Amino acid sequence: xxxxxxxxxxxxxxxxxxxxENEQRTQDDAEKLxxxxxxxxxxxxxxxxxxxxxQFQMNDxxxxxxxxxxxLNLDAFWEDIIWHVCRENKDCFVGSMVxxxxxxxxxxPYKQKRMxxxxxxxxxxxxLNLLDDRSKEQEKNKNRIVIVTExxxxxxxxxxxxxxxxxxxxxxx
Numbered sequence: 001x002x003x004x005x006x007x008x009x010x011x012x013x014x015x016x017x018x019x020x021e022n023e024q025r026t027q028d029d030a031e032k033l034x035x036x037x038x039x040x041x042x043x044x045x046x047x048x049x050x051x052x053x054x055q056f057q058m059n060d061x062x063x064x065x066x067x068x069x070x071x072l073n074l075d076a077f078w079e080d081i082i083w084h085v086c087r088e089n090k091d092c093f094v095g096s097m098v099x100x101x102x103x104x105x106x107x108x109p110y111k112q113k114r115m116x117x118x119x120x121x122x123x124x125x126x127x128l129n130l131l132d133d134r135s136k137e138q139e140k141n142k143n144r145i146v147i148v149t150e151x152x153x154x155x156x157x158x159x160x161x162x163x164x165x166x167x168x169x170x171x172x173x
Contacts, residue, residue: 049076075106082112082115086116092127095116
């Protein structure tokens with residue numbers, strides 16, 4: 001099966017929809033398609049990703065890619081989801097939902113997660129009409145540094161420990 005035929009099969013399975021009546025059949029089809037994808041060489045896999053990036057509008061691509069990560073358990077497609085959201089998304093809510101789902105269910109390289117997070121922050125700031133004045137030099141106290149983290153839990157919590165270590169190092173300098 002060529003990569004294009006594989007994508008066509010995925011689309012037909014997606015178009016059939018997921019409901020209680022055909023869920024087992026869909027799961028069986030998905031397992032077969034996952035096995036075919038996993039047996040592709042790197043060039044064929046990249047061809048599948050390229051088709052999904054270039055031939056679909058964002059909403060259609062997100063539906064198909066979400067199906068792939070959910071029913072085929074193929075985490076490689078998270079990168080394509082992030083690519084679509086960062087490239088085309090102007091909606092802060094879609095991006096933040098993708099980010100939340102990625103944190104709960106998926107895996108992607110850290111660099112891509114950061115890129116998605118930055119895009120979401122920019123989209124929320126734009127939606128809320130907030131100015132991003134972090135780059136302004138005026139009225140800054142160069143002897144003061146603020147470290148912002150999402151949560152501090154305990155000294156045994158690695159992100160908390162890293163944040164504290166940064167603070168101690170900066171205090172010494």
